[in-house]
Amino acid sequence: MAVARSGGGGYLERPRPSGLADVIDVILDKGLVIDAYVRVSLIGIEILTIDARIVIASVDTYLRFAEATNRVDLLQTDDSQGLPELMESMTSGGAKSKTGGAIEGIKDALTGGDEDEEEDEKEKETSKPRRRSSSGSSSRSGSSSRSRSRKSS
Amino acid sequence: MYVYGVLSDADGADVSARGVEGAAVRTVEHAGLAALVSSLDADALAAARELRAHWRVLEEASKRATVLPVRFGTVMEGDAAVREQMLEPNAERLTALLGELAGRVQLNVKGEYDEDHVLREIVQSSPPVAALRERIRKLPEAASYYDRIRMGELVAAEIARRREEYEALALARLEPVAVMARAEPVSSQNGAFNLAFLVESAEVDQFSEAVGRLRAELGERITLRYVGPLPPYSFAENDLSMGTEAWA
Numbered sequence: 001m002a003v004a005r006s007g008g009g010g011y012l013e014r015p016r017p018s019g020l021a022d023v024i025d026v027i028l029d030k031g032l033v034i035d036a037y038v039r040v041s042l043i044g045i046e047i048l049t050i051d052a053r054i055v056i057a058s059v060d061t062y063l064r065f066a067e068a069t070n071r072v073d074l075l076q077t078d079d080s081q082g083l084p085e086l087m088e089s090m091t092s093g094g095a096k097s098k099t100g101g102a103i104e105g106i107k108d109a110l111t112g113g114d115e116d117e118e119e120d121e122k123e124k125e126t127s128k129p130r131r132r133s134s135s136g137s138s139s140r141s142g143s144s145s146r147s148r149s150r151k152s153s
Numbered sequence: 154m155y156v157y158g159v160l161s162d163a164d165g166a167d168v169s170a171r172g173v174e175g176a177a178v179r180t181v182e183h184a185g186l187a188a189l190v191s192s193l194d195a196d197a198l199a200a201a202r203e204l205r206a207h208w209r210v211l212e213e214a215s216k217r218a219t220v221l222p223v224r225f226g227t228v229m230e231g232d233a234a235v236r237e238q239m240l241e242p243n244a245e246r247l248t249a250l251l252g253e254l255a256g257r258v259q260l261n262v263k264g265e266y267d268e269d270h271v272l273r274e275i276v277q278s279s280p281p282v283a284a285l286r287e288r289i290r291k292l293p294e295a296a297s298y299y300d301r302i303r304m305g306e307l308v309a310a311e312i313a314r315r316r317e318e319y320e321a322l323a324l325a326r327l328e329p330v331a332v333m334a335r336a337e338p339v340s341s342q343n344g345a346f347n348l349a350f351l352v353e354s355a356e357v358d359q360f361s362e363a364v365g366r367l368r369a370e371l372g373e374r375i376t377l378r379y380v381g382p383l384p385p386y387s388f389a390e391n392d393l394s395m396g397t398e399a400w401a
Contacts, residue, residue, distance in 0.1 A: 013365030015260050015357070015381040020205055022380045025340040026261065026349070027208055030386035031224035034156070034239050062305025065272075069286060069308050072272045 154181075154229050155193040156239070157210045158384070159221045161251050162187035166218065170209040173198060178210050181232045183240035186247055189214060190235060193228060215384040219255045221247065222386045250389060257332060257351050258382035262364060264319055264345040264375040266312075271374070275311045282307050319375060320346035326367045330360045335387050345375055349387035357382065 016022070155173045160166055162185060168178040172191035180187040189210060207225050214220045229235050240247070276283050285304040289297040320336060323346050328334045331350040339347045352360045361379075368377045 013361045013368065013379070015361060015364075015379045020208055022378065023208070023261070023383060023386075024204070025337075025347075026383065026386045027204060027222075027225050029224075030389070031222040031227075032159070032389050033224050034227055034229070059302055062302045062309060065305035065308040065312075066289070066301035068268060069272050069276060069282065069304060070289060072269055072276060074273060074276060 157189040260381035
């Protein structure tokens with residue numbers, strides 16, 4: 001029986017039933033493509049796809065990495081092997097809150113929080129996504145999409 | 154006519170979830186195949202709402218049957234078009250694909266690296282990065298511009314390399330338990346890998362155990378998200394407009 005440790009007690013590994021946020025890229029990108037169909041315009045989708053696919057190689061990206069690298073606290077692992085957890089949570093707040101979040105923000109706007117509460121929020125999809133200040137780190141590192149197949153045993 | 158997916162009609166395609174724009178979902182059938190559709194008047198869809206409707210319809214249908222999801226936002230002119238342009242000319246391929254996917258589900262495993270953790274590792278293991286970092290710290294910001302770009306470039310390359318290693322590791326651990334695997338581009342800020350697996354429904358537990366072992370092996374470096382079972386979105390990707398002679 002596989003028991004995994006991740007922040008506390010062991011638990012039985014099990015796939016989570018999908019929240020929409022978890023599968024949004026799958027739903028947007030995957031599925032049969034049918035000849036002669038018309039894809040209607042989708043309000044609120046363009047932004048998501050563009051923003052999720054910013055290419056990584058740009059000066060802005062490098063500068064962001066440099067900034068994050070400068071910020072990293074090396075002492076943390078040298079000195080305090082016993083208590084990395086606490087420090088971790090303190091330092092990661094800084095580097096991440098600056099740059100992360102643009103995509104997450106849009107995802108939130110798209111998917112809302114929980115099930116069902118979105119039906120009456122008609123305008124939710126038009127919520128303006130924030131332009132991200134530096135162009136993200138490493139989203140979509142090229143399209144390494146490949147498929148392999150293996151006969152099941 | 155909004156199109157959600159295709160299943161074999163023998164499987165009973167009653168879907169109670171409301172479709173796109175709140176419309177009732179019904180089927181258009183041909184030769185043992187059924188397309189899940191609903192009427193649509195709008196020529197623009199509010200993605201936030203309708204993405205969810207699309208997903209719910211497929212999710213419900215796939216509880217009882219194997220469904221080939223059709224890509225979100227697919228609209229055809231009417232029943233006749235669905236039958237004549239989608240089902241008829243592709244009947245053989247759709248039937249074969251449904252047969253291939255029957256009794257199998259998609260499970261997604263995504264890995265996110267902890268940025269601080271990775272950056273620390275890189276500074277400690279790469280002398281050029283460490284040296285640049287020291288130099289930059291001593292210089293005023295304006296004077297270190299090119300050094301910072303250079304360091305960022307090195308760091309980006311290191312991250313890309315690690316990402317490939319993580320992806321290869323995850324594939325090596327999980328692929329043997331799956332029928333098929335697909336590596337998709339990562340779609341989040343600190344994404345390390347984004348893998349889709351086709352797994353026999355009867356073997357989901359074994360696959361989950363392998364995921365558990367991978368999670369333990371990766372430890373704090375990577376956070377895993379393990380999602381499913383899903384309809385086989387990533388394995389129903391055939392482009393029906395290609396290789397079909399019979400298109401109208």
